[in-house]
Amino acid sequence: MKERSFRTKAVHSGLAEQRNFKSKATPIYQTSVFSFSSLEELEGYFEGETPYLYTRNGNPNTDELAKAVAALEEAPDGVAASSGLGAILAGILTVAQNGDHVVAASDLYGGTYHLIKEELQAFGITASFVDFRDQQAIEAAIQPNTKLLYSETISNPFLRVENIEGLVEIGKKYNLAVMIDNTFATPYLLQPFTKGIDLVVHSATKYIGGHSDITAGVLVGSKELIEKSRSRVVNMGMNLSPFESWLAYRGLKTLAIRMERQAKNAQELADFLQKHNGVKKTYYPKYVSEQGNGAMVSIELTEEVNMSQFFSSLGWIKIVPSLAGVETTVSYPLGTSHRALTDEEKSAIGINERVVRISVGIEESADIIQQVEQAINDALTR
Ligand SMILES: *Cc1c(COP(=O)(O)O)cnc(C)c1O
16 A cells, blocks of 8 residues: 555554553543544444543543542532533523522622523523521522522632521422532532532532632532533533543542641631731631531731731732632632622622632641731731
8 A cells, every 4th residue: 555645644643543551640532522433333422332422512531520529529420511600500501491580699609699690681590689598588589480599508708608408498398409509618528419409519610620720610410400401511512621621630639638738727727817906807617517617718807907008918828819729819809709799789798898818728827827917917007
């Protein structure tokens, strides 16, 4: 046979068919599509004999991430999405359609609040936001067309811990799906599916990934619900890329060790801040789980603290409008995550210009405390 020309070799040379090398780490299947060597094999995909056809429909890296998170949540199945919000949208559209209504907690993550309040209108889904500390208020907001209760296990930025059992009870009583965002707690602290929550969602951008280098989401639940959610992800183009799936899965391996350390550091920082005279109020939850209370600490500084001086005095602690990386960072809810809220909405949940949210990292606890203390002291005007 004639030797192939340069142009053809440029496209076809390489390891070609010998691809099974038993690498320890999962390879990154950085491919948009999978190949078939016969029509029978192609038909086999549609018969369920081979799992992959086209990456938007499914990819080994995406599945590996989703299955791993599902395993940690003790849920039968999971699907990954291009962001936390993508996973939330896929989950909501799994249980609510045109004409339906959602009852959601009023202290949701800003992006989720916007999604539910504004974007769901395009799908003909309406929503009511209520204070989820008040069980009667939740029940009072339920309408004949309500299909879903939506909340977060630990809220942002005041770290209110949701009454999961209470929500499950209301869901049963009114035959509603209950969906919860477990981003702040992670399955290391809480596994809401095991308590009867139908859909559990994560912004894997946060603790699952853990290194602030990806945007990703994962949704877990029953086989039946996740099958429907997967259709939403596939058909609405919300799939996660193979490389980001790979990074998230890589991050997930150290979730337990990171959360253990970060929660311990957070507890120590919260204990310290509680006693500092520049701090009016410290928000750090109690009794979240036997594994700890999470790694987020929020504070309201006193009138004597010059806020811009505080933020400029943080040294190695960066101002970062996100959370959950291995580095300790601070964010300013008024200026970022809750910026889009009206003044009324802000004051209703207690956001003001003195609130600071700290995402505690894996560094040496004493160094974190020392740096935060120095920033407050530098900014104290008397
Ligand atoms: C960040 C975050 C989201 C949104 O996730 P993205 O990955 O940014 O889309 C949703 N819920 C919570 C609690 C978050 O912290």
